[in-house]
Amino acid sequence: MNEPIIRVESLGKRYLIGEIGASTIREAAVACWSGFRRRPGGRGAAAVPPASVRDGAGQDRSDRELWALKDVTFDVKQGEVLGIIGRNGAGKSTLLKILSRITEPTHGRAVIRGRGASLLEVGTGFHPELTGRDNIYLNGAILGMKKSEIARKFDEIVAFAEVERFIDTPVKRYSSGMYVRLAFAVAAHLEPEILIVDEVLAVGDVSFQRKCLGRMKDVAQEGRTVLFVSHNMDAVLNLCSRGLFLHKGGCAYLGSVEGAVEAYLGSVDVQADGLVDLTNHAGRPSGMHSILRGVGIRVPGSSAYTNRLKTGDDLELEIRYDTGPDFIDLAQLGFCSITGMRLFTVGTHLAPDFNPVLRGVGVLTCRVPALPLVGGEYSISIMIGQGTPPHNLDCVDHAIRFHVETADYFGTGRTPLPSQGFWAQKADWRVEEGTRGLT
Numbered sequence: 001m002n003e004p005i006i007r008v009e010s011l012g013k014r015y016l017i018g019e020i021g022a023s024t025i026r027e028a029a030v031a032c033w034s035g036f037r038r039r040p041g042g043r044g045a046a047a048v049p050p051a052s053v054r055d056g057a058g059q060d061r062s063d064r065e066l067w068a069l070k071d072v073t074f075d076v077k078q079g080e081v082l083g084i085i086g087r088n089g090a091g092k093s094t095l096l097k098i099l100s101r102i103t104e105p106t107h108g109r110a111v112i113r114g115r116g117a118s119l120l121e122v123g124t125g126f127h128p129e130l131t132g133r134d135n136i137y138l139n140g141a142i143l144g145m146k147k148s149e150i151a152r153k154f155d156e157i158v159a160f161a162e163v164e165r166f167i168d169t170p171v172k173r174y175s176s177g178m179y180v181r182l183a184f185a186v187a188a189h190l191e192p193e194i195l196i197v198d199e200v201l202a203v204g205d206v207s208f209q210r211k212c213l214g215r216m217k218d219v220a221q222e223g224r225t226v227l228f229v230s231h232n233m234d235a236v237l238n239l240c241s242r243g244l245f246l247h248k249g250g251c252a253y254l255g256s257v258e259g260a261v262e263a264y265l266g267s268v269d270v271q272a273d274g275l276v277d278l279t280n281h282a283g284r285p286s287g288m289h290s291i292l293r294g295v296g297i298r299v300p301g302s303s304a305y306t307n308r309l310k311t312g313d314d315l316e317l318e319i320r321y322d323t324g325p326d327f328i329d330l331a332q333l334g335f336c337s338i339t340g341m342r343l344f345t346v347g348t349h350l351a352p353d354f355n356p357v358l359r360g361v362g363v364l365t366c367r368v369p370a371l372p373l374v375g376g377e378y379s380i381s382i383m384i385g386q387g388t389p390p391h392n393l394d395c396v397d398h399a400i401r402f403h404v405e406t407a408d409y410f411g412t413g414r415t416p417l418p419s420q421g422f423w424a425q426k427a428d429w430r431v432e433e434g435t436r437g438l439t
Contacts, residue, residue, distance in 0.1 A: 003113065004075035005194060005225050006099065011108035013069040013094050068094040070249045071108070078114075078193075081216070081226040083240030083257055085233070085264045087282050090246040092229045096120055096196055099227065114193030114225070115143055119184055128172035132163055132182055135171055139186045153189050160211070161185035181208060188215045195219055196227045213239055231397075233261050233340035265338055265379070265398065274298075274307035276400045278320075283381075283397040291328070291394040292382055294320035297402055300367065307400070310407040311415070311424050315371050319364045319382060328358040330390050333366060334381040335373075336398065343373075343422055349388075372424045374416050375406035 069091045076082050084092050097103045099110055100118040117139075126135045136157055140150035158167055161181040163174075171179060188195060195216065216226050216239055230236055236243065236257060243260025245253040245267075253263040267282075275296040284290070296305040298316045309315060317333065332347035346366060348356055358364065379398040385391050406415050409424045416424060 005078045005113050006076035006227075007111040008072055008074050008095075008099075009109050009111075011069055011072040011095070011098065011110060012067065012106050013091075013098065013103070014106040015066045015068060017064045017066055067249050069098075069105070072246070072249075072251050073108075074244060074251065074254050076225055076227070078225055079220060079223045080242060081220045081228060081240045083236040083243045083260065084227060084229045084246065085231070085236060085243065085260060086246035086252075087264075087267070088286065091249040092246055093120065093198060095246070096198055096227065096229060100196055112194065116194035116196060117143060117187040117190060117192035118196040119180075119187045120196070120198045126171050126179070126183065129170055131170055132158075132161075132167045132174070135182070136186055140190050143190055143192060145190055150190065153191075157182075157185045157189045160189065160215070162208075177208075184212055184215075188212075188219060192224065194225045194227070198229045199231060209235075231340070233265070233338075237261060237339055261339060265340070265377075265401070274305035274400070274402065278382075278396050278399060281396050281399065283399060285395060285397075288392070288394045289324070289326070291321050291323055291326070291384060292319065292396055292399070293322050294318075295380075295382060295396075295400050296320075297400065307402040308405065309371060309402060310405045311372070311374060312370050312407055312409040315368045317366045317368070317380065319366070319384075320362075321358060321364060321384065322361045323359050326359075326386075326393060328384045328386055328393065329356060330385045330387075331356075331364055331366075332383045334383070336379045336381060337422060338377040338379075340379075340398075343378075371404070372409075372426075373404045373422055374424050375404055376422070377401060377403055 072091070072095065084095065086092050094103070096118065097120065098105050099112065100116065100120065102118075102120070127138065130138065133154075136154060137147065137150050140147075140153075158164055161178075161184075163178055163182050166174065166178065171182070174182070184197070187197070197212075197216065213235055216228065220226050220239075220241075226239075228236065228239060240257045243253070243255065243257035244251065245260045245263045247267060252267075253260050275294065277294050278284070278292040279290055279294075281292075284292075296318045297307060297309070298305055298318065299309065300314045300316050319331065321328065330348055332345055332349075334345050335343045337343055346368065348354055356364070379401045381395070381397045382399045383390075383392055383395040385393045409415065410426065
């Protein structure tokens with residue numbers, strides 16, 4: 001009874017860059033022909049290094065190796081909710097695919113003692129030609145459930161997914177939102193002992209995300225185990241009992257969920273002088289142009305950059321850009337808490353009589369007067385784009401972090417406690433004695 005329900009020991013997964021997979025006979029034939037062309041003497045062959053430093057394709061294997069996971073070890077107890085967080089490319093999805101038995105590890109092992117259900121990406125485990133009804137029964141059968149067990153849960157699954165009208169429609173005609181709603185409902189309601197959920201919930205709307213989080217809490221309270229991957233730090237903090245922070249394929253932190261979130265947010269590169277190079281920033285999603293080149297924080301009137309401010313200080317944010325052949329007519333700044341919660345947004349589209357069209361190299365400056373944040377750690381995410389609705393050209397999450405020190409913002413010597421919220425909001429009060437007030 002004391003055995004962990006999941007035990008991961010020295011888990012590693014290696015990929016070879018440029019390697020062609022051979023999951024079908026056709027792919028195997030293509031891989032064989034590609035290897036033949038690259039061998040010495042083959043058509044199109046080039047000079048190759050000695051056999052001692054090259055692989056069968058005539059290339060130094062060490063240059064082609066990519067370790068998605070390296071020596072990851074951890075245990076998960078029954079009924080535990082483990083939040084797995086990290087930057088893009090940290091190995092989170094690879095870990096879940098190994099635990100879901102979708103891919104095999106290169107070394108190490110993962111022991112799972114229980115029936116698991118996974119929701120890794122839209123459509124995983126669904127047959128597009130089958131109806132929603134058929135896919136519910138198919139997924140239940142894959143989980144090893146009897147038809148009578150699935151039938152008992154059927155109405156609850158359909159109601160949760162909100163697809164009653166389309167339950168007998170082939171799922172290939174579902175929208176991505178309908179797809180993920182039904183997939184999550186099936187995974188969460190067919191009584192798996194282990195529920196594995198990746199960032200796929202981002203596809204759903206806000207109300208459905210709230211329903212999903214509530215359902216995962218119910219699953220945990222029923223004594224089942226949840227592995228939850230998300231970039232929403234508030235969801236991780238509210239749902240999870242422990243946290244695993246993956247960094248460059250390795251386990252950088254395993255412990256309290258608060259400690260894991262702090263370690264993750266602390267991994268954002270911030271220079272001591274409040275100036276950050278954004279050219280190759282890890283917070284930039286894949287597919288973005290590297291237009292944002294740098295960001296710095298100043299207090300107006302000071303020539304020095306700083307990442308330490310006081311409650312009520314004016315803040316100036318300088319954004320260095322290089323549009324190349326493109327142009328920018330929109331910039332947005334998202335001020336976030338240490339957990340990643342968006343506190344407020346400022347943008348050029350909200351500024352009256354300011355319609356920038358930025359081309360080439362330059363610096364865009366935004367001034368936020370009387371910053372009303374209480375003491376603590378914060379970050380700023382930056383997005384630049386063009387058009388209406390906006391087309392994002394470049395975006396960097398948590399581009400720069402800064403610390404706010406508590407100050408006598410109200411002139412009373414008192415400040416709100418951090419537990420009372422993020423704002424140091426001024427307000428006017430009055431009282432009229434002897435009046436009855438509302439009528």
